[in-house]
Amino acid sequence: MDIKEISFNKEEKRAGCENTPELETERLLLRKFTDRDIDDMLLLYGDEDVNKFLPWFPLRTREEVIRYLHNVIYPVYKKDIAYTYAITQKQDDRVIGYVHVNDIGDSNDIGYALRREFWHRGITSEAAAAVIAQMRKNGLPYVTATHDVNNPYSGEVMKKIGMTYRYSYEEQWQPKGILVTFRMYQLNLDGKDERIYRKYWDKYDVHYVENV
Secondary structure (H helix, E strand, O other): OOHHHOOOOHHHHOOOOEEOOOEEOOOEEEEOOOHHHHHHHHHHHOOOOOOOOOOOOOOOOHHHHHHHHHHHHHHHOOOOEEEEEEEEEOOOOOEEEEEEEEOOOOOOEEEEEEOHHHOOOOHHHHHHHHHHHHHHHOOOOEEEEEEEOOOHHHHHHHHHOOOEEEEEEEEEEOOOOEEEEEEEEEEEOOOOOOOOOOHHHHHOOOEEOOOO
16 A cells, blocks of 8 residues: 555544543543642653653753643643543542643644553553543544654554554654654544555655554
């Protein structure tokens, strides 16, 4: 299959209005971030290992977390449609991670992170699957995700929630200024399995399909 011949119809991007409705899974409560989460957010956003493969540098102080919450996250909650979730455990409602969907209406790119002490328990895939189910319910036609080839655990989450590898590409990644090879995964939510989101393929000169 020639990836260059496959595209999507812009009319398929429409969805209803909703902003981070509360979601519940067997173990988790997914909700909006609030000011009471500052200390837990610092543990998450300040960890070097957790943020190694993410497109920002770790936040070092409570003040930096407060600025990030008020200047980046809270404005998202004013949009007509958004999915920007704090991952919390039901028993204590403490923030242990996040799931968010960026670029809604275009890539519908899902991203996630989890505090180290909660890794390898299936929590990330449980949370991401709940968000994708909500996206499907709201009529979004597809979801994409990318991961650094040096971070295969993220790719395993994508596979576990039903996403399929489509292609790889190289990007000079900012703000860290490093050359990264990304693998792009996609899940079509409307049954149109032939659709491939090709923006990264078209944008970056180095792109190819791996046997993964």
